Structure formats: structure tokens, C-alpha cells
Amino acid sequence: MLQQLQIHRLILFHLANDYLEPLGGMFERLAYLAALRDPSTGMYHHERLDPAYGEIAVNEAVGKAHEELFERLLETPLAQQETDLRAFVQSRPPGREVVTEHLEDIILAEIPEHAPDFLRELFRSNLDALRELLEDRTPKARSSR
Numbered sequence: 001m002l003q004q005l006q007i008h009r010l011i012l013f014h015l016a017n018d019y020l021e022p023l024g025g026m027f028e029r030l031a032y033l034a035a036l037r038d039p040s041t042g043m044y045h046h047e048r049l050d051p052a053y054g055e056i057a058v059n060e061a062v063g064k065a066h067e068e069l070f071e072r073l074l075e076t077p078l079a080q081q082e083t084d085l086r087a088f089v090q091s092r093p094p095g096r097e098v099v100t101e102h103l104e105d106i107i108l109a110e111i112p113e114h115a116p117d118f119l120r121e122l123f124r125s126n127l128d129a130l131r132e133l134l135e136d137r138t139p140k141a142r143s144s145r
Helices: 002-020 026-035 049-053 055-075 078-091 096-101 103-108 117-137
Strands: none
Touching: 002 026, 002 049, 002 055, 026 055, 026 078, 049 055, 055 117, 078 117, 103 117
16 A cells, blocks of 8 residues: 555656646646547556556546646635636647637647546536636737738
């Protein structure tokens, strides 16, 4: 049991220090963790951590990290979420317009598989509000007269 906890701590240390910390914000980190989940199996895989610590241990640690980051995001003030989401949208290829158009699909894919329904609903509600804020505060193109 103690050895499992130590392995779990090492995985989280390497995941946070080497992969999450360099990312821009919570939405970007959430997207990174969601991308590690295989949609067909629900298992999290990491090409560098799996060989070092084992697939099962990495799946458990990354899954927990994904859930914790998701919950922490929901605890942050909406204004901070807006700032973070705006930075996330601006950093995504192929362009802000395309990302904004598909924002809901992109962001909803980042919800952890085992998140409770009430947190899913809160996230969706926040996303609706954030999308409106992004649209209201996005500079509109001027018409040339």
C-alpha cells in the first residue's frame, strides 16, 4: 500500500511538473488531461509515464488529477474562468473563430468520465455564461465605408 502511494505521488509530481505546469491555464491543462484518455476504453495513457510506472498506476493517478483539476476549475471565480478560457481559445489552432464556433464540443469533451451529474451541469452552465461573455467582449469587425 505504501509503495502504491509513493508511485502515485511520483506520477503526480512528474505529471504536474513536466507536463501541466508549462501549460497556459486551467482549460489548457484540462484539455491536456482529457486528451490522455482513450475514448474507447476510458483509460488514461501517457507515452512517457506508462513505461516508467505502469499503465494501471498512471491511469489511476491521471484520472484523479483530471477530476481534481475539473473540480478546482469550477471553484474559481467566473471572471478568472473567462480570462483563462479566452487565453485558451486564442492559443488554439486553426483560429479563434473556428474554436469559438465549436467551443462547446471542445470543452465538453474535457469533462472527466466519472464527474457527478451536478458538476457536469454546473460546468455546462458556466460554459454558456462564458461563451456569452466571450462573444460580448470580442471586438467586432468594422465595416469599411
